[in-house]
Each structure stands twice: as structure tokens, then as C-alpha cells.
Amino acid sequence: MLRAVAILVLSILGAPIHADTLQTSAGPVRVTAVVQGLDTPWAIGILPGGGLLVTERDGDLLFVSQGKATRVGGVPKVAVNGQGGLLDVTVAKDFAQSREVFLTFSKPQSGGAGTAVAVARLSDSGERLENVRVIFEAVQGGSTGRHFGSRVVEARDGTLFATIGDRGDRPTAQDRTNHMGTVIRINRDGTVPADNPFVGHAGIRPEIWSYGHRNPQGADLDRQGRLWISEHGARGGDEVNLVQAGRNYGWPVISYGVHYSGQKIGEGTSKPGMEQPEYYWDPSIAPSGLLVYSGKLWPEWRGDIFVGSLKFDYISRLDGSPLREVEQIKGPETERVRDIVEAPDGSVWFISVGQGAVYQMTP
Numbered sequence: 001m002l003r004a005v006a007i008l009v010l011s012i013l014g015a016p017i018h019a020d021t022l023q024t025s026a027g028p029v030r031v032t033a034v035v036q037g038l039d040t041p042w043a044i045g046i047l048p049g050g051g052l053l054v055t056e057r058d059g060d061l062l063f064v065s066q067g068k069a070t071r072v073g074g075v076p077k078v079a080v081n082g083q084g085g086l087l088d089v090t091v092a093k094d095f096a097q098s099r100e101v102f103l104t105f106s107k108p109q110s111g112g113a114g115t116a117v118a119v120a121r122l123s124d125s126g127e128r129l130e131n132v133r134v135i136f137e138a139v140q141g142g143s144t145g146r147h148f149g150s151r152v153v154e155a156r157d158g159t160l161f162a163t164i165g166d167r168g169d170r171p172t173a174q175d176r177t178n179h180m181g182t183v184i185r186i187n188r189d190g191t192v193p194a195d196n197p198f199v200g201h202a203g204i205r206p207e208i209w210s211y212g213h214r215n216p217q218g219a220d221l222d223r224q225g226r227l228w229i230s231e232h233g234a235r236g237g238d239e240v241n242l243v244q245a246g247r248n249y250g251w252p253v254i255s256y257g258v259h260y261s262g263q264k265i266g267e268g269t270s271k272p273g274m275e276q277p278e279y280y281w282d283p284s285i286a287p288s289g290l291l292v293y294s295g296k297l298w299p300e301w302r303g304d305i306f307v308g309s310l311k312f313d314y315i316s317r318l319d320g321s322p323l324r325e326v327e328q329i330k331g332p333e334t335e336r337v338r339d340i341v342e343a344p345d346g347s348v349w350f351i352s353v354g355q356g357a358v359y360q361m362t363p
Helices: 170-174
Strands: 019-024 027-036 041-046 052-056 061-065 068-071 086-091 100-109 112-122 129-137 152-154 160-164 182-186 208-211 216-221 227-231 238-243 279-281 287-292 305-309 315-319 324-329 337-342 348-352 357-362
Touching (some): 019 324, 041 348, 041 357, 052 086, 100 152, 160 227, 227 287, 279 324, 305 337
Antiparallel strands (some): 019 027, 027 357, 100 112, 152 160, 160 182, 227 238, 238 279, 315 324
């Protein structure tokens, strides 16, 4: 029997109960509350044919459909500690046939927890996850509750990218004997793709695609299939990076920020062999979810990058070459934006942690 949740689910397919209008460069945008009453929501996965999945960091996965929210059974055990818990959810591109979803979470490990990726089948009723398999877990983990990273993106070729934070242990982001501070790439069954950049290199984890990252919490593909991420800096130095195979993104050797103490980070802002960010914020905005928009409903935004701000309560729109922030979309609904995704119809959905809600943006 489905276990109903005491969460207010507003109309998705019918007339909205309440919608506000935000003024944007593309004209007025309607922002409609879809789900309210959430407890520390982290990620949204929109299901084909209607309905959605929402993660709450304390370990609950919610299936929202036809005006009801149901707690999904069979979710892997998570280590809830600080920034750790149940984190991302991504719906497989072949969900209509496989009903598979990908989850990232902080998995209990000896001495603490590590970022893990699991794949599972959502039952036909939405009541349970079936055939749950953990296909990756970071080595080594850590005892702190910081910097799990934790977005998972399915690439065009069916491989999976996942972002792993440095866990607050800065030097590990340059140490490729572990997975800390990296973007990893794996096959859907957890095996390592033969064309990963460090396959066959002694002393380097073969899952690593790129390294030198601090805490990447946003990720998406552009129209060319390239991976973009947003990552937290320290005091200043939040970054948007275009991730390329085998590249070193510099943390903690180079950064545009400083330590929270005010002390200098590493060796400065650049060094040969280390990549520059496509864009950085100073002061920090605490960036989370990242979306590269298709342009389906707003053609003028085609290819633009949208990043949620946890600190300053807005959605940043970035465009141009070089990339720059060209707009801040802001209203009561954008309080601590954690995730931002595009639905098949081109509408934009985002999570407000401050409001405990999921919102939909439409023209």
C-alpha cells in the first residue's frame, strides 16, 4: 500500500492554485508552486508522462503524481551528517522502457561516509525501488560532513558522470590515488569506460575524468554533449567549469578566492597545466544546481547557463564568450535555490530550500 506523505502537492496538470510573476529579460515568467512542505529538498527528477521524484537530504525519496506525494521504499541507507545524505536523483534517458533512476548519496563506510552512485528500477506503482545496485563509491571517504559534491549526469553515450567533493581535505583534490575532488565517469553497470583518460596509469583511479575540484554541486550537458559544472569556492572563487577529460582544475593550488580565515589559497590564480574557470564569482554566491537551457520555451535563452544561488537567493543566468553573468532572476520563490532542471516541455523547475518547495517556471 502506498504511504501518503503530509506534503501539499499543488496542481501540475490542471490550473495552478497559486502563481507569481517574475520580470525577466525574456518578459514576464510565471512561477508556480508544485510541491510545498518539503524538508531540506535536494534534487528533482522529472518523469516522462508526468510526475516527478524529489530527494530530501535526510534520506526520503518522494514520488509525486496525480496530486499525491508518496515515500518510496527501498532507498539505500544513507549517512546523514552535515551536507551528507540522500542527494541527487537523475531519471535515465530510457526510463520509459527501463524505469531506471540514478541516485547519489553519502554511503556509510568504515570511519565515515563516501559519495556513492546507485541505480534502481522504480516500481510501476512508484511505491518502491527495485533491484538497487551501488555501482560506485568514492575511495577514500571521510569522517567530516562536508563537500560530497554529488550530481550525476547521463552522457549521450550512456556513460555516467558524477561529481565528488574534496570532503574538506584540500590536498586530496590533487591526489589521484583517491576520488576526492574529482569528476568520475563510469558505465551504467559501474565498470570503467576503456577511453577514460587515466585507464592504465599506475597509481591513478581509472574512474577519474577530471580532478582539482573543490565541491561541485551542479552539472549538466550542453547541446554539444559537453559537461559543465558549478562548484563552491571558499571565500570567493565559486566557479563554472567546462570539464574536459584528464584536465586539472587547480584546487587547492590555484583559486580566485581566499580561505575563510582571509589567508591566501595556494600559489595564486593561475599555474601552467591547470585550467581556468569559464566564470567565477567573488564574492561567493554558493552555487548549486546548474542547467544548460535548450531554448524550447524561451528561444532567446538557448544555450544559456542557469545556476542557483544558495547564499543570495536568486537564479543566475550566464551567457556570452567569455561567459558572464547577465541576469539575476529573483523573487520570494528563489530562496536558497538547490536544484534547477528542464522538463521535456521546456519549462524550468527548481527547488527552493528556504521555501521547502518545488516551483515550475513557464511563459
